Amino acid sequence: MTPSSPIASWPPRDSTAFPRIGRLPAYVFAQVNAEKRERIEAGEDVIDLGMGNPDLQTPEHIVQELMDHVRDGKHHRYSASRGIYGLRDAITEHYAGRYGVELDAETETVVTIGAKEGLSHLMLAMLERGDTVLVPSPAYPIHSYSVIFAGGQVRNLPLVSDDEGHLAGDALLAAVEEAATSGWPRPKVLLLSFPNNPTTTVATLEFMEQAVEVCRRQEILLIHDFAYADFGFDFEPPSILQVPGAKEIAVEFFSMSKSYCMPGWRVGFCVGNPAMVQALTKIKSYLDYGIFQPIQIAAAHALRAEQACVSDTREVYRSRRDALCAGLARNGWPITPPQATMFAWAPLPEPFVGMSSMDFARHLLREAGVVVSPGIGFGPDGEGHVRFALIESEDRLLEATDRIGEVLSRGR
Ligand SMILES: Cc1ncc(COP(=O)(O)O)c(C=O)c1O
Incomplete structure (x- = not known):
């Protein structure tokens, strides 16, 4: 290697030789995924409740x-690249009709290639090296990775909820205030996401109001990832933009993937604060040419048409949630039914308490042929838990819980 060599080893042996990639934490789901593939290829009947x-x-x-x-x-x-007018206009109608929030299609909306792409590029547009982003943890992985990609620093705040899955909002906001007033650099952004993946924690509009107030006072920008906007089972999850004045400091991401069952289509959007929306619009104008237009037209139609399909989908997840929880309880692993999302988040059951979530997930895969996501994949605060994704039929979920029950009864 010469002193001027831009990378640590020449020629590079693998992708970790490139600093931006090298800074990323290990992708822990890769291990379970590799083992899952092996088993499926070997002809095993694997019930996949992972991704x-x-x-x-x-x-x-x-x-x-x-x-x-x-x-x-x-x-x-x-x-x-910022999305066709017809779709941005449909987005404004959706927000006005659903949340009573007025948006300007020109300056306050931008279409993204899924929420994940939008979130990542917004971080890239906003952050300078070393800028700090506050991320409640456990967290959906891209909430941390997007910051690291952009050269920023993640400061995790504990995401705590009560026994019924309500956010302990005061504690979270006290941690935000603490981070803002002690320590350096001062945080630039707070990234929230409720209903939450993976924990299924839900937050109230009152919490959103307080979060906006704290961020405004502490001069922190706010990003709300609202991917599970339509998946509150017995309540309407609040949009951060319902808070009067939120647009001055906040944007919200929505995903078409879950609400309209369009994960492979890659459509989402970002709405709210014009400066942040314009930053994302600008960076995207350099990087992409926009989503295939018929997909954007269909997405606009999805937002404008009869919304029964959204509640039908929510009801499917509700029934699956009920099936999973009933099956787990019958098999010796009672958990609190989630109030929202398409997941269940469960502490490791007896007699596996104390085992790492990764080892437990691998044990379930080997012994029961059931894939779950180890909590450690959502950051160190996820340890001691696993996440079930409700992406199989009720029958398959019940089959999964019966198989898990056999594993539990065999013990460690
Ligand atoms: C919290 C959260 N945000 C964003 C996404 C990704 O959304 P999209 O498919 O629109 O990129 C997911 C998907 O699981 C998610 O759970």
Whole structure:
């Protein structure tokens, strides 16, 4: 290696030789995924409750809208990276109708290639090396990775909830205040996400109001990832933009993946604070040419059409949640039913308390043929838990819980 060599070893032996990639923590799900693939290839019947990849088909009227436009050559050109006006306009209608929030389609909305892409590029647009982002933990992995990619620093705050899954909001906001007033550098951004993946924790509008107030006072920008906006089982999850004045400091991400069963289509959007929306719009204008236009047209149709498909999907997840919880309880692993999302978050059961979540997940895979996500994959605060994704039918979930029950009864 010469002193001027830009990377630590020459020639590079693997991707970790590149500093931006090298800074990333190990991708812990890779281990379980590799073992899962081996077992499936060996012909085993594996019940996969690992990744939150919705199994339900996109509703027919959305697919039909795509079909109606897909053959039209004018849609085969590059589209607009910030999204076509028709979709941005549909987004403003959706927010006005659903949350009573007025948005300007030109300056306060940008379409993204899924929430994940948008979140990552927003961090890249906003952060300078060393900027600190506050992330409640356990966290959906991209909430941390996006900051690291952008050269920023993650400061985790404990995400604590009560026995019923309500956020301990005062404790979280006290930790935000603490981070803002002690320590250096001062945090630039707070990243919230409720209903939460992986913990399923839910937050109230009152909490959102307090969060906006604290962030405004401490001059912290706020990002709210609202991927599970439509998955509150007996309550309506609040949008951060419902808080009066939130737009001055906050943006919200929405994903079409879950609500409209469109994970493979890659559509989401970011709305709210014009400076943050414009930052994301600008960086995207350098990096992409927009989503295939018929997909954007179909996404606009999804937002404008009858919304029964969304509640139907939520009811499927509710029934699956009930099946999973009943099955686990019957098999000696009672858990609190989640109030929202398409997941269940469970402390390790007796007699496995104390085992690492990774070892427990691998044990379940080997002994029961059931894949769950080890809590450690969501950061050190996730240790001692596993996450079930409700992406199999009720019958399969019950089969999974019976198999798990046999493993529990065999003991460690
Ligand atoms: C909290 C959260 N945000 C974002 C995403 C990804 O959304 P999208 O498919 O729109 O990129 C997920 C998917 O699991 C998620 O759980």
